[in-house]
Amino acid sequence: MGEGNRGDYASVNGLNLYYEVHGDGKPSILLHGGVGAIEIFGEVLPLLAEGRQVIAVDLQAHGRTADVDRPMTFEAMADDVAALIGHLNLQEADVMGYSLGGGVALQTAIRHPEAVRKAVLVSTPFKRDGWYPEVLAGMEQMGPEAAEPMKATPMYLLYAGVAPRPEDWPVLLTKLGDLLRQDYEWSEQVVALQMPVMIVVGDADSIPPAHAVEFFGLLGGGKRDAGWDGSGMSNSRLAILPGKTHYDIFYSPALASVVAPFLDVPVSGTE
Numbered sequence: 001m002g003e004g005n006r007g008d009y010a011s012v013n014g015l016n017l018y019y020e021v022h023g024d025g026k027p028s029i030l031l032h033g034g035v036g037a038i039e040i041f042g043e044v045l046p047l048l049a050e051g052r053q054v055i056a057v058d059l060q061a062h063g064r065t066a067d068v069d070r071p072m073t074f075e076a077m078a079d080d081v082a083a084l085i086g087h088l089n090l091q092e093a094d095v096m097g098y099s100l101g102g103g104v105a106l107q108t109a110i111r112h113p114e115a116v117r118k119a120v121l122v123s124t125p126f127k128r129d130g131w132y133p134e135v136l137a138g139m140e141q142m143g144p145e146a147a148e149p150m151k152a153t154p155m156y157l158l159y160a161g162v163a164p165r166p167e168d169w170p171v172l173l174t175k176l177g178d179l180l181r182q183d184y185e186w187s188e189q190v191v192a193l194q195m196p197v198m199i200v201v202g203d204a205d206s207i208p209p210a211h212a213v214e215f216f217g218l219l220g221g222g223k224r225d226a227g228w229d230g231s232g233m234s235n236s237r238l239a240i241l242p243g244k245t246h247y248d249i250f251y252s253p254a255l256a257s258v259v260a261p262f263l264d265v266p267v268s269g270t271e
Helices: 043-048 074-087 100-111 134-142 154-162 166-180 189-192 208-216 253-264
Strands: 006-012 014-022 027-031 055-060 095-098 117-124 198-204 237-245
Touching: 006 074, 006 237, 014 043, 014 074, 027 043, 027 074, 027 100, 043 055, 043 253, 055 074, 055 100, 074 100, 095 100, 100 117, 117 253, 154 166, 189 208, 198 253, 208 237, 237 253
Parallel strands: 027 055, 027 095, 095 117, 117 198, 198 237
Antiparallel strands: 006 014, 014 055
8 A cells, every 4th residue: 555646446335435545654534625625635635644644535426436326424424434444454544534524534433433543623513503604604505506606616627627427516516515404413422532533723714713612622622731741631632723714724734734743642552
C-alpha cells in the first residue's frame, strides 16, 4: 500500500467505493463534504500524508463513486467506511471527515468503534439543530431543482470532471437533499464514545462556536482545570480556527497543523 499515491475501487455493500492511498504510516481515512470529492482538500491532504497513510474516499454518489439503488444516509456511508477498513485488512484506522464527511466519520465511530482508533470531526454538529438557521434553510432548498443553477459552481465542475456518470448530478442533489432534511440528535451516542475525538471548527463556520464547545463537553472535555501535570485533561480535543469559514477550512493548512499533532499522540494503553 505504500508504493505511492494510487486510486482503486473497493467493492463494499454493493457499492464500488473509490479511494486513494497517500503516504505511509498509521492509516487515516479522509472524508469530504457534501457535493465534494477527494480533491477539495487541496494541500491539506499531502500535509496530512507526511508521516501517515491517508486513505481518501469518494462517498456514495460523489466523485468517482457511482450511486447505487439505496438512500444516502450517514449510517450506510459509515458502514461503507468500516467495510473499506476491513477490505484493506486494517485492524483499525483514524477517521477524519469534514461537514457531511464528518457526520459519516462520527457515525463510523458510533457504529464501528472497534475499527476507529481516533476520530477528527471538522465543521460537524452532533445534532441537526447545531447548524445556524440560515444554513438549515439552505439545506431545505437542496434537491433536483438546484441541479441547473449549481452547474455554475466549482463543485459541479469537479463532479463533471471525475464522475462515472456526470448526468447523475441531479440524482446526487436529490439524495443529498433528502439526507440533509432528516432530523438527527446523536448526543447519547457521543457521550458513549471511548476513543479520542477532535472537534475542529472555524470561528466563522456554519456551526456556532458554542455548539462545538457543547460537543466537546459531551466528549468529557472542558469539565475542569487540567492541573500542572495535565492529569485532569480529557482524551478529546477542541480546536477553533480563527478567520476560517465552512467554505475554506477544508483546504486550509491550519487544519492540518492542528490535526496532525492530535493523530500523532499514541493512544494510551494500546500503543
